[in-house]
Amino acid sequence: MLIVGVAEPTIIMYTYLYNFSMERPELGKELYLAWTSWVCLWTAVMLVLLAIFNACVIINRFTRIAGELFGMLITVLFLQEAIKGVVSEFHMPEGGESHGETHQFHWLYTNGLLAVIFSFGVLYTSLMTRNARSWRYGTGWLRSLIADYGVPLMVLVWTALSYTVPRKVDSGVPRRLHCPLLWEPESLYHWTVVKDMGRVPPLYIFAAIIPASMIAGLYFFDHSVASQLAQQKEFNLKKPSAYHWDILILGITTFVCGLLGLPPSNGVLPQSPMHTKSLAVLNKQMIRKKMVKSVKEGMKQKASQSEIYGRMEAVFIELDASPAHDSADKELRNLKEAMMKDEGGNNGKEKFDPEKHIDAYLPVRVNEQRMSNLLQSILVAIPMFIVPVIRMIPTSVLWGYFAYMAIDSLEGCQFWERILLLFITPSRRYKVLETLHASYLELVPFKAILLFTLFQIAYFIICFGVTWIPLAGILFPVPFFLLISIRQHVLPKFFQPEHLQELDAAEYEEIIGTPRKVSLQVHLSIGLFRVSTIGDTKATYACMHVCRNEGKRVGSGLDPSK
Missing domain, CATH: 1.20.120 (Four Helix Bundle (Hemerythrin (Met), subunit A))
Structure with a gap:
């Protein structure tokens, strides 16, 4: 349910909650779900209060830097979990003896090697399917099907390959998911977890407010940013945005999930730009x-x-x-x-x-509907009824899937693109300008780009370092909320306003750069049209930049002031 029903930060947060509970005899495995139910209830209260007091207006204060750092942190955490998972395949799992597994050296060694093969196999083949539409082989509909659903297809393919391992090795190789059936006591406990909530010590009931505030902040940030990107002006949406209503409904569903002992589902898929x-x-x-x-x-x-x-x-x-x-x-x-x-x-x-x-x-229109939301909820519920099939999946396949999610999220991240830009020699940077590129590459000096990127890297290291603190790791969302003040009061002292606007503007505010091979006349025609029609300040800077640099190159003597 954590994998199919929630966003990545919730998985990381539940990992902290589980480790915290296991380290305390007062909670342990027996009261872990009851304690997380209290966390969900406090989270629901906070989300409802955020909706009532129209707190979603704050989301406009979050700029690109916050979203990029947050996305990069989730990427690194997922990659970290994938690496830890592969390494764990060489060791004895928790509670392995109770499942009748023999953990001799040859068993662990074989299981670990197969885990490396399956995890890297899922990662490599899933990355390959992204470019299926450009393949030479197969019909068009088949290539589109593979490109759209390549990742789940690869999970099925590598799960099937795992059954080709000879039975002479061991019936427990490779290691597979341990998931109780719905009618088994371990699962039935979920539906009656509410009766154990009163057994949680009062100290931990109030201590649950701390992780609840972090989850509420994550959901508020994640859900609002996703909705903001999915409701860009160029989509010409007919229906008005409903940020506060969405957060209110999210609070209600979190409350219900808490009473059932289930992880809350924030359902940001229908609010994603891709959708x-x-x-x-x-x-x-x-x-x-x-x-x-x-x-x-x-x-x-x-x-x-x-x-x-x-x-x-x-x-x-x-x-x-x-x-x-x-x-x-x-x-x-x-x-x-x-x-x-x-x-x-x-x-x-x-x-x-x-x-x-x-x-x-042709016009740009969006078929606004609620069918996707309903279908997503139905699809999330389906895995509950196909547990016997899920138990067939090797754990190593999931580690490869985690690694794929981490690497796949880097595409389109401007922070990652600027990191790569630092490794391009000055004599080769013109190659970037000959392709479609963001406007900051033309409007911002490389020194400012370098300083801004180094600041992001340093701040990212701080955010990642917080996750390694044993107890305080659960507070990893706090640095992202501090960015609001840093962006408003600190960064303007080190960067010029026009440079900061280009480097840290929202995605829909950017001007897509034009390849250098396009003529000077086209550059100026587009830029001057934007200046004369909508008074675009960034276009004014673009025109001045073209006149100054391109004019010098061709010796036309253009005066930027004119």
Whole structure:
């Protein structure tokens, strides 16, 4: 349930809670779940209070630096757990004798070697499936299926391979998950854990407030940031955001999970940017398919460009039946201009082809719905009823899965990209500018990028160091909340405002850099258009930067002040 139902920080937090409980005779394994139930109840109270007092407005104070450090910490912690897990395969598991396992040297050595093979196998093949769409072999739908669901497929494949180990070795090799069935006493205890909550010593009931505040802070931060990224302006969402209502519902579900002895599920998948983008692509494909069909029918009937455009407009209005968007008129106007270019001859230009040219004029819309939330909850509940299947999975396969989650999260992390930039020699940095890149690479001097990255690395080491403190490790979210004050009062003293805005802006505020091979005229046209239409300050700096550097290079004598 921890793996399929919650975010990564909750797994780390429950590890601390388990170790804390096992080290104290007053709690132990007997009262561990009852104590975590008190943690969930306190967490629920805090989340409800956060929602009542509209605390979600604070989330705007968190900038990119907090999200990047938080993501990098979770990445490193998951990689750390994966390494510890693989090493543990060479040692005797806790309570191994009770499961009838023989732990002779040859058993542990064989189990450890197989764990290395299976964990690295899952990691490598899962990373390979990410690029399945560009493979040469297989049909398109098969490559898409592998790219979308490659990780669970690899878990199934390597689990099946684990059964090819000869039985002569030992029936307990490789080591597999120990998970009680629903009707066994160890599982039935979950549903009656509420009766043992009164047995928890009062000291530990109030001590549960400390981990509860950390979990509430994690959920507040994780859920709000995910929702913020998933509700970017370019998605043209119709329904208003409901941050406070989401946190309120999250508090209620945490309360129910606590009474059942289950880990709370914060369900951030439907609020993820990946989920929103997939829904936007779906809507775009629907509109494209019907528009192209209407254009081809008009061409067969030799209709005029105006009549063809009328049909496309009707399709647009029919499929975009939501309340009017601000960009709808502009999208239709641009589409009409593209169609009318062919009226009376194409004047030597390429004729409008819907298959080639219609994509540039399609609207960005999101099929906003609640079906994904319901399906996710159903899928989370399914593993409870397929425990016999889950028990077949080797533990080493999960260590490989943990490592994959860690490495996969690095893609798109600007902090990680800037760390890699430090290792690129100055003579080779122009290669980065020839590809799509973030705007700070052009607008911020490398010295400022270096200092900012070194600050992040130093702060990350502090955050990671807190997790190694035996008792205080549970307070690892605290440094992230301190970043609000550091970002507002400390960093502006060491960095220029325009540089800090570029390095630490929200993702949707960035200007995507253009490859250097694009002409100077295109650079200036785009930049000056943004300046004249929306007064984009960053575009002003971009234009000055282009004039100053590109102008010198081509000897055009451009004056940045003009």
